[in-house]
Amino acid sequence: MSDVQTKKIRVLVVDDSAFARKVVRQVLERAGDIEVLDIARDGLEALEKIVALSPDVVTLDLMMPGLDGLAVLEALPPINPPRVVVVSSLGADTELGAAALAAGAIDLVEKPTTQATDRLYEVAERLLEGVRIAARAGSGTARARAVPIRVPEPSGRPQVDAVLIGASTGGPQALSRLLPLLPAEFPVPIAVVVHMPPGYTAALAGRLDAQCSLDVVEAHDGMVFVRGMIALAPPGAHFGLERASVGLRVRLDYHRAPGELHHPSVDAMFVSAAQVLGARAL
Structure with missing residues (x-):
């Protein structure tokens, strides 16, 4: 079997909850195709370890004190950033989830509330699926610079309808x-x-x-x-x-x-x- 086929997905786990970090790490390490490089307890530590370790995928809690998950997404390095799977207790806050996706998150995995942290094991398959989807996604080489689009002056009816x-x-x-x-x-x-x-x-x-x-x-x-x-x-x-x-x-x-x-x-x-x-x- 080639090195490409046997290469494991290198993951950094980011969460301010010690229990959540433990469970996410255990779930990922039980999978033969995933390697957990390290954990980070907050956004600042996450950014430091992203630079030091260059993980393929980051599992990221959005709601952390100090530098939160959205701030981490916006601060990712512009060249070959890691792919991010949000693992967070979003509940009915679809606006926060949409903001994370718009900021570059590849997938969202709903984490049980702090009152039901023992249920984290119930989302194991969804977590593994999200990490594998993220690993297959291209990271891109650089973030595009926004250039305004100029629409030519109309010369009659447009050539397309949609x-x-x-x-x-x-x-x-x-x-x-x-x-x-x-x-x-x-x-x-x-x-x-x-x-x-x-x-x-x-x-x-x-x-x-x-x-x-x-x-x-x-x-x-x-x-x-x-x-x-x-x-x-x-x-x-x-x-x-x-x-x-x-x-x-x-x-x-x-x-x-x-x-x-x-x-x-x-x-x-x-x-x-x-x-x-x-x-x-x-």
């Missing part, structure tokens, strides 16, 4: 960099399918809406799809389009075929747009 964007791992961060650059006069509506943990799409849409000149919304079935809008597919529904008397409408399909990996699916959105718009879809 722009479609598909984003997978790391998608929320990419969207938070790209979409705010689009001007209010962008000539066609934009549809987005992004793979992210369930329950955070609406919060991400709200966060992007506050940053963008265009209106960013979570799509709903039957909504009119018009210029000036960026519509994010909701969790559990394929995003489709249909022509109507008012122009274009969104059609959401909540049926999930056996064995289907992603719902919503980028491919399903592209197929629908090709059927409805043909060459006028970009």
Whole structure:
């Protein structure tokens, strides 16, 4: 077996709770493909050990005293940063989770509340899945510099009727960099399918809406799809389009075929747009 095949995922565990650090470390070390390099008790120690150890993946609690998890995400080195899996007691705070995803977190794993820390072992499989997903994600070589997008002066009707964007791992961060650059006069509506943990799409849409000149919304079935809008597919529904008397409408399909990996699916959105718009879809 080659070195590439046997290389373990190198992980740094960051949490201000001693019990949480212990459980996360035990869960990860029981997996044959993961090596826990060290632990960090707060954000400052985490950044120091990230520089010293260059881990592949960091499991990160968001709610820590002093330098919290969001501050750690924003302070990661710009060249080849580690991939981050948030392991935190978010509860109903989807805004905080969406902020972490937009700041570059690859995945979110819900940690039981401090009143039920013994239940940490119950999320073991989800934790291992998150670390492996993060390890497979490319870290990138450098963070992009924001450059405003200039839209040419219109010369008649646009050559396309809609722009479609598909984003997978790391998608929320990419969207938070790209979409705010689009001007209010962008000539066609934009549809987005992004793979992210369930329950955070609406919060991400709200966060992007506050940053963008265009209106960013979570799509709903039957909504009119018009210029000036960026519509994010909701969790559990394929995003489709249909022509109507008012122009274009969104059609959401909540049926999930056996064995289907992603719902919503980028491919399903592209197929629908090709059927409805043909060459006028970009």
